[in-house]
Amino acid sequence: MKLPLPLTSNEAERVVPHTGSAAQMTTIASAAMAFLCVFALALLFTTSRVATTWSGELAQSATIRISAPADQIDAQVTAVLTILDQTPGVATARALTDDEQQALLTPWFGPGLPLDTLPIPQLIEVTQADRGFDAEGLRLRLRAEVPGAVFDDHTRWRQPLIEAARRLRVLGWVSIALIGVTMAVIVSLAASAALAANGQVIDVLRLIGARDRFVANAFVRRFTLRALAGSVIGTVLAMIALWLMPGDIPSGFLSSIGFRGVEWLGPLVVPLLTAIVAFLATGTAARRKLRSIR
Amino acid sequence: MIELSGVSYSYGDRRLFSDITLSLQPGSFHFLTGPSGTGKTTLLKLCYLELSPEVGDIRIFGDDADALDRDSVAKVRQRIGIVHQDCQFLNHLSVAENIALPLRVAGTKPPNEQDNLRELMAWVGLSAHATAHPPQLSGGERQRAALARAVMMAPDMILADEPTGNVDWEMSTRLLGLLVELNRMGKTVLIATHDLNLIRQAKAQVQARVLRIRDGKLQLAGSDL
Numbered sequence: 001m002k003l004p005l006p007l008t009s010n011e012a013e014r015v016v017p018h019t020g021s022a023a024q025m026t027t028i029a030s031a032a033m034a035f036l037c038v039f040a041l042a043l044l045f046t047t048s049r050v051a052t053t054w055s056g057e058l059a060q061s062a063t064i065r066i067s068a069p070a071d072q073i074d075a076q077v078t079a080v081l082t083i084l085d086q087t088p089g090v091a092t093a094r095a096l097t098d099d100e101q102q103a104l105l106t107p108w109f110g111p112g113l114p115l116d117t118l119p120i121p122q123l124i125e126v127t128q129a130d131r132g133f134d135a136e137g138l139r140l141r142l143r144a145e146v147p148g149a150v151f152d153d154h155t156r157w158r159q160p161l162i163e164a165a166r167r168l169r170v171l172g173w174v175s176i177a178l179i180g181v182t183m184a185v186i187v188s189l190a191a192s193a194a195l196a197a198n199g200q201v202i203d204v205l206r207l208i209g210a211r212d213r214f215v216a217n218a219f220v221r222r223f224t225l226r227a228l229a230g231s232v233i234g235t236v237l238a239m240i241a242l243w244l245m246p247g248d249i250p251s252g253f254l255s256s257i258g259f260r261g262v263e264w265l266g267p268l269v270v271p272l273l274t275a276i277v278a279f280l281a282t283g284t285a286a287r288r289k290l291r292s293i294r
Numbered sequence: 295m296i297e298l299s300g301v302s303y304s305y306g307d308r309r310l311f312s313d314i315t316l317s318l319q320p321g322s323f324h325f326l327t328g329p330s331g332t333g334k335t336t337l338l339k340l341c342y343l344e345l346s347p348e349v350g351d352i353r354i355f356g357d358d359a360d361a362l363d364r365d366s367v368a369k370v371r372q373r374i375g376i377v378h379q380d381c382q383f384l385n386h387l388s389v390a391e392n393i394a395l396p397l398r399v400a401g402t403k404p405p406n407e408q409d410n411l412r413e414l415m416a417w418v419g420l421s422a423h424a425t426a427h428p429p430q431l432s433g434g435e436r437q438r439a440a441l442a443r444a445v446m447m448a449p450d451m452i453l454a455d456e457p458t459g460n461v462d463w464e465m466s467t468r469l470l471g472l473l474v475e476l477n478r479m480g481k482t483v484l485i486a487t488h489d490l491n492l493i494r495q496a497k498a499q500v501q502a503r504v505l506r507i508r509d510g511k512l513q514l515a516g517s518d519l
Contacts, residue, residue: 017384018386203382204382208395208396208443209396210368211365213365290364
C-alpha cells in the first residue's frame with residue numbers, strides 16, 4: 001500500500017485547511033476589483049485616444065472669420081485667400097459655402113435659416129501642412145491688410161481640451177492605484193483572518209520545525225492563486241462587457257469607450273498585477289503574524 | 295546537548311521558578327516531575343525555545359539560544375522530537391500525512407521514506423490507521439501518532455509533556471516502552487509527568503534521573519519517589 005504523503009512542493013498549501021470564507025472572499029473581491037480596474041483602464045485609454053484625436057484635428061486646422069458689410073465681403077474673402085495662398089505652411093484654404101455655414105448654425109437656430117438676410121460672418125477653413133505655419137505672423141498680417149478678418153487657430157478650444165484630457169488621465173491612474181490599494185487591503189484582511197483562524201496550524205508547523213518561509217508560503221500560495229483566479233474572472237467579464245458596448249451611438253465619446261487594437265492587451269496585465277498585489281499583501285500579513293509567535 | 299544556567303521565569307508577577315540549572319547529556323533519560331502548575335511544561339518550552347528565560351542562559355546543541363534567529367530555531371526544533379499532551383495534529387490531513395509532516399516541513403524527501411513511514415507506523419501500532427484522520431483516533435492512538443511524528447526526523451532528543459496523561463495504564467506502559475526503546479537507540483529523552491507509577495516503572499527498565507520542581511527550584515529526586 002502506498003501511503004499518502006504531502007511531500008511535493010506544489011502541495012505546500014495543503015497544510016492549510018481548505019475551509020473558510022476568507023479565501024472565497026478573496027476570489028470575489030479580486031473579481032470585482034479586476035472588473036473595476038479594467039473599466040478604469042478602458043476609460044483611461046478612451047480619454048487619451050479621444051483627446052488626442054480632438055486635439056490633433058483642431059491643431060491641424062484654423063478658421064478665419066470675416067465680418068464686413070455685404071458689399072465688401074467678397075473682396076475681403078479674396079484678399080484673405082490670396083494672403084493664405086502666399087503663406088508658407090498652409091495646405092488648403094477655402095471659404096465655406098452657404099450650405100456648410102447653414103449646417104453649422106442649424107443646431108442652434110434650426111433648419112431653413114435665411115442666411116442672405118442675416119449679417120452672418122463668412123468663414124474660411126484653413127488646414128496646415130505638416131510643417132505648420134506662423135500663426136502669429138499670419139494674424140498680424142491679416143489685421144493689417146484685412147481689418148474685418150479674425151484669425152482663430154483654435155488655441156482657446158484646444159488648451160482646455162488638452163488640460164481636461166491630462167486631468168482625466170491622472171484621475172484614471174489614481175483610480176487604478178486606489179483599486180490596487182483597496183485590493184491589497186482586502187486580500188491582507190482576508191489573509192489575516194485566515195492566519196488567525198489557523199493559529200493552531202501555524203503553532204503545529206513551528207513546533208515541528210517549519211521555517212517562517214514555509215508557513216508563509218502555504219498561505220501566500222493559497223491567496224495568490226485565489227486572487228489570480230478571481231482577477232481572471234473579473235477581467236474576462238469586463239472585457240466581454242466592453243466588447244458588447246454598442247458602437248453606433250452618434251456622439252463620439254460614448255461609442256468609443258473600450259479598447260482598440262493593441263489596447264486589448266492592456267487588461268491582460270490586470271490579473272498579473274492582482275497576483276503580485278496579493279502575493280505581497282499576504283506575505284506581509286503572514287510575516288506579521290509569524291513575528292508574534294516564537 | 296541542552297544546558298540551562300541560572301534560568302528564571304515568571305508569568306506576570308508570579309515567579310514560577312528561579313535560578314534553575316540543568317544539563318541534558320546525549321543518551322540520557324530524565325523525568326521532570328512535580329505537582330501541576332509548578333512549571334514542568336514551561337521548562338520544556340524553554341528547552342525547545344518556545345519561551346525565552348527572563349534571566350539566565352540556554353545553550354542548545356552548542357549554540358547560545360539568544361543568538362539564534364528564527365530559521366535557526368526552526369532548525370533546532372527539527373533535531374528535537376516534541377510530544378505534547380494534547381498532541382496537536384492537523385486534522386484535515388491523514389494520520390500518515392501528519393506523521394510525515396516534519397519531513398515535508400524540512401524540505402527533505404529521503405528515497406526510502408515510504409518504507410520508513412510504514413516501519414514507523416508499525417512500530418507505534420498504527421499501520422491500520424494510516425488513512426484515518428486524527429479525530430478518528432483514540433487518546434492512546436493519538437499519543438502514539440504524536441510519538442511517531444516526533445521521531446520521524448530521527449531527532450537527537452525527545453521532549454514529551456505528559457505523554458501518558460490521557461491514556462490508560464496499559465497504553466502508558468506501551469508508550470513508555472517506546473520511549474525506553476528510543477533511549478536505547480541513543481536518543482536523549484526528557485519526560486515531564488506527575489505520574490509517579492510511570493517513573494517507578496521506567497526506573498526498572500532504564501537508568502533515569504528524576505528531577506523535581508519544588509518551591510520554584512529544580513531538585514534531584516531521591517528514594518522518596
